Amino acid sequence: MAITISRDKSARGLLKEVQEISGVDLSQCYQCKKCTSGCPVSSLARCSPSEMMRRLHLGLGEELLASDILWMCVSCETCSTRCPMGIDVAAVMDALRKLAVRRGAAKGEGNVPLFNRAFLKTVQVFGRTYDLAMIAGYKLGSGKLLADTEKFPTMLRKRKIALLPPHGADRQAVRRIFKKTREDGAAQ
Ligand code: SF4
Ligand code: SF4
Numbered sequence: 256m257a258i259t260i261s262r263d264k265s266a267r268g269l270l271k272e273v274q275e276i277s278g279v280d281l282s283q284c285y286q287c288k289k290c291t292s293g294c295p296v297s298s299l300a301r302c303s304p305s306e307m308m309r310r311l312h313l314g315l316g317e318e319l320l321a322s323d324i325l326w327m328c329v330s331c332e333t334c335s336t337r338c339p340m341g342i343d344v345a346a347v348m349d350a351l352r353k354l355a356v357r358r359g360a361a362k363g364e365g366n367v368p369l370f371n372r373a374f375l376k377t378v379q380v381f382g383r384t385y386d387l388a389m390i391a392g393y394k395l396g397s398g399k400l401l402a403d404t405e406k407f408p409t410m411l412r413k414r415k416i417a418l419l420p421p422h423g424a425d426r427q428a429v430r431r432i433f434k435k436t437r438e439d440g441a442a443q
Pocket of ligand 2: 290293294295296297304327328329330331332333334335344345348
């Protein structure tokens with residue numbers, strides 16, 4: 256893996272911020288790549304988890320916030336579980352995502368940040384995920400109102416999607432979690 260870092264792009268500031276948010280000491284990483292070999296999306300992304308760790312540690316800056324793996328990562332935490340140094344790689348991914356959103360650098364392919372927002376909004380409003388509202392939010396945001404609509408009847412017939420919102424969730428409790436998360440984020 257060849258990594259080129261120009262002096263003007265070197266940004267120890269990003270490393271410091273990620274370490275503060277995630278509580279992870281990246282200097283412990285010795286590039287064994289166990290995180291990458293277990294990651295279900297690393298073969299699809301342009302930059303693997305171990306490469307992200309290396310690039311961050313070497314001083315790459317804001318360009319890391321536009322990495323596709325941030326929005327392909329499914330937060331399965333396999334990387335954190337496999338790391339022989341006990342490094343919470345998933346927490347590093349989370350911290351990078353948070354900074355990417357905060358700085359408007361989120362450039363996930365296929366509108367993944369928009370999908371994330373639509374998903375979280377339905378959880379916030381209904382207490383659980385509500386596919387129909389999520390699809391509507393995503394389609395409105397992306398402007399692709401008619402894309403994939405031909406699959407809708409089949410999904411309904413096979414009961415893969417519910418017309419009515421979910422019930423039984425403690426919506427107040429879920430809203431409190433969102434409120435607390437926002438407050439914690441603002442305090443950082
Ligand atoms: S598994 Fe841990 S030590 Fe190995 S490359 Fe990944 S983060 Fe670094
Ligand atoms: S948490 Fe993300 S980066 Fe880590 S193994 Fe899972 S998908 Fe890969």
